[in-house]
Amino acid sequence: xxxxxxxxxxxxxxxxxxxxxxxxxxxxxxxxxxxxxxxxxxxxxxxxxxxxxxxxxxxxxxxxxxxxxxxxxxxxxxxxxxxxxxxxxxxxxxxxxxxxxxxxxxxxxxxxxxxxxxxxxxxxxxxxxxxxxxxxxxxxxxxxxxxxxxxxxxxxxxxxxxxxxxxxxxxxxxxxxxxxxxxxxxxxxxxxxxxxxxxxxxxxxxxxxxxxxxxxxxxxxxxxxxxxxxxxxxxxxxxxxxxxxxxxxxxxxxxxxxxxxxxxxxxxxxxxxxxxxxxxxxxxxxxxxxxxxxxxxxxxxxxxxxxxxxxxxxxxxxxxxxxxxxxxxxxxxxx
Amino acid sequence: xxxxxxxxxxxxxxxxxxxxxxxxxxxxxxxxxxxxxxxxxxxxxxxxxxxxxxxxxxxxxxxxxxxxxxxxxxxxxxxxxxxxxxxxxxxxxxxxxxxxxxxxxxxxxxxxxxxxxxxxxxxxxxxxxxxxxxxxxxxxxxxxxxxxxxxxxxxxxxxxxxxxxxxxxxxxxxxxxxxxxxxxxxxxxxxxxxxxxxxxxxxxxxxxxxxxxxxxxxxxxx
Numbered sequence: 001x002x003x004x005x006x007x008x009x010x011x012x013x014x015x016x017x018x019x020x021x022x023x024x025x026x027x028x029x030x031x032x033x034x035x036x037x038x039x040x041x042x043x044x045x046x047x048x049x050x051x052x053x054x055x056x057x058x059x060x061x062x063x064x065x066x067x068x069x070x071x072x073x074x075x076x077x078x079x080x081x082x083x084x085x086x087x088x089x090x091x092x093x094x095x096x097x098x099x100x101x102x103x104x105x106x107x108x109x110x111x112x113x114x115x116x117x118x119x120x121x122x123x124x125x126x127x128x129x130x131x132x133x134x135x136x137x138x139x140x141x142x143x144x145x146x147x148x149x150x151x152x153x154x155x156x157x158x159x160x161x162x163x164x165x166x167x168x169x170x171x172x173x174x175x176x177x178x179x180x181x182x183x184x185x186x187x188x189x190x191x192x193x194x195x196x197x198x199x200x201x202x203x204x205x206x207x208x209x210x211x212x213x214x215x216x217x218x219x220x221x222x223x224x225x226x227x228x229x230x231x232x233x234x235x236x237x238x239x240x241x242x243x244x245x246x247x248x249x250x251x252x253x254x255x256x257x258x259x260x261x262x263x264x265x266x267x268x269x270x271x272x273x274x275x276x277x278x279x280x281x282x283x284x285x286x287x288x289x290x291x292x293x294x295x296x297x298x299x300x301x302x303x304x305x306x307x308x309x310x311x312x313x314x315x316x317x318x319x320x321x322x323x324x325x326x327x328x329x330x331x332x333x334x335x
Numbered sequence: 336x337x338x339x340x341x342x343x344x345x346x347x348x349x350x351x352x353x354x355x356x357x358x359x360x361x362x363x364x365x366x367x368x369x370x371x372x373x374x375x376x377x378x379x380x381x382x383x384x385x386x387x388x389x390x391x392x393x394x395x396x397x398x399x400x401x402x403x404x405x406x407x408x409x410x411x412x413x414x415x416x417x418x419x420x421x422x423x424x425x426x427x428x429x430x431x432x433x434x435x436x437x438x439x440x441x442x443x444x445x446x447x448x449x450x451x452x453x454x455x456x457x458x459x460x461x462x463x464x465x466x467x468x469x470x471x472x473x474x475x476x477x478x479x480x481x482x483x484x485x486x487x488x489x490x491x492x493x494x495x496x497x498x499x500x501x502x503x504x505x506x507x508x509x510x511x512x513x514x515x516x517x518x519x520x521x522x523x524x525x526x527x528x529x530x531x532x533x534x535x536x537x538x539x540x541x542x543x544x545x546x547x548x549x550x551x552x553x554x555x556x557x
Contacts, residue, residue: 237390
């Protein structure tokens with residue numbers, strides 16, 4: 001299959017799960033911001049969960065399938081059209097050569113993920129990853145962000161199309177619809193750099209996402225958090241989801257494109273199960289940090305397990321008539 | 336040697352030694368990192384070392400937390416600090432023609448030639464890499480040429496610029512904004528995507544600055 005990009009939205013990039021082999025050398029982790037949506041997008045089309053995807057932010061993303069294949073779109077609720085007929089996100093669909101897909105109007109979220117069944121064959125790999133890092137100039141098609149007229153080649157093995165979808169009874173979807181997101185945080189590694197009162201303020205306050213947020217960090221405004229003494233520490237490693245408190249007392253949640261090491265005290269770290277929720281926050285959204293610890297770990301794992309109980313195949317027929325393939329969904333009519 | 340294990344969230348296990356810049360601590364930390372890589376523990380995806388700490392990135396589903404911490408505890412007791420059979424030195428030729436060389440000299444109350452002689456005489460240890468791809472945190476700079484950062488950072492400092500910020504010296508690996516005092520430039524690329532191994536330096540190596548077009552013995556700069 002190959003797809004030709006007609007509109008690339010505001011910012012769209014190829015991402016995988018990150019450039020882990022480069023992190024000891026100062027390369028950012030990069031990779032998908034919302035690892036839940038990116039993994040599900042892949043599973044819906046029968047790929048390995050960690051396969052590369054297209055991460056889309058803002059505007060209109062439009063592409064044409066030059067050859068047939070299977071795709072899915074996950075992440076923020078958005079309007080998705082195949083040849084101007086609206087379809088639902090978080091499900092897999094069949095595409096014929098010539099079909100045009102348009103994605104727009106993301107609401108309840110900020111990022112979308114596009115997965116294609118099969119393996120990309122024309123991506124640029126550095127240190128074992130095709131994740132796009134604009135500062136380091138690596139990843140994707142080797143030319144930074146995706147642009148109109150870019151062509152993505154996918155080695156797609158034609159087989160019986162399986163219609164897959166996901167049960168949306170998860171915390172991730174509940175938080176997507178909430179006006180005030182609940183983000184679970186474990187204290188540390190430098191909680192000792194803060195006064196007990198400051199920690200109470202941190203867990204009590206409502207914070208708003210600042211428009212200066214990006215893939216490096218999500219900046220928040222809200223109740224000020226003061227250090228006991230100085231904000232500096234000897235550089236240590238910065239985890240995905242680590243929360244630094246800046247000089248003016250505001251939290252910054254460090255995300256995929258963060259620097260690998262840093263010298264600011266970190267009050268807490270967002271648990272991995274809630275990072276996808278962080279990744280879907282847009283400027284103006286509200287959140288509240290909730291304290292948690294390892295005693296609740298089983299619960300976090302339960303929320304992110306992606307097995308057959310979660311990713312389901314439906315009663316789907318793929319019928320080919322006059323060389324055109326049709327998605328046929330069988331629904332029982334209740335008399 | 337004192338150490339403590341501390342989780343940052345459920346994905347990053349930190350091993351912290353004493354919080355100071357110290358050669359024996361740094362050698363221990365680099366040796367530990369290498370041993371952890373060698374063990375190839377299931378669920379440990381990446382290992383990063385800093386001046387005094389090691390961070391292990393883990394897949395929280397695959398990792399057995401308690402087993403990992405037990406393994407790390409016994410590894411720390413067993414691991415010998417990295418020994419240098421011969422110093423692994425990387426020579427960096429520098430043209431000391433930086434815009435801020437005069438500023439550094441004035442601040443130190445010495446001549447520009449003396450700044451150059453002082454800057455290029457030590458063997459600088461690479462304690463860690465971070466900040467940008469391939470950027471080395473170098474230790475051992477002479478206190479005499481310590482200079483505070485610029486009041487207003489420049490919007491763009493070219494990759495290859497050699498600079499001083501307080502008691503730290505380094506080389507920009509990417510074009511970026513910066514507040515360092517630029518004393519020279521090198522053609523050597525710390526980060527080069529055309530190379531098979533894009534990153535030039537490794538923690539534990541040593542950097543030696545070699546002045547170009549400057550006679551260390553002469554009284555005047557050529």
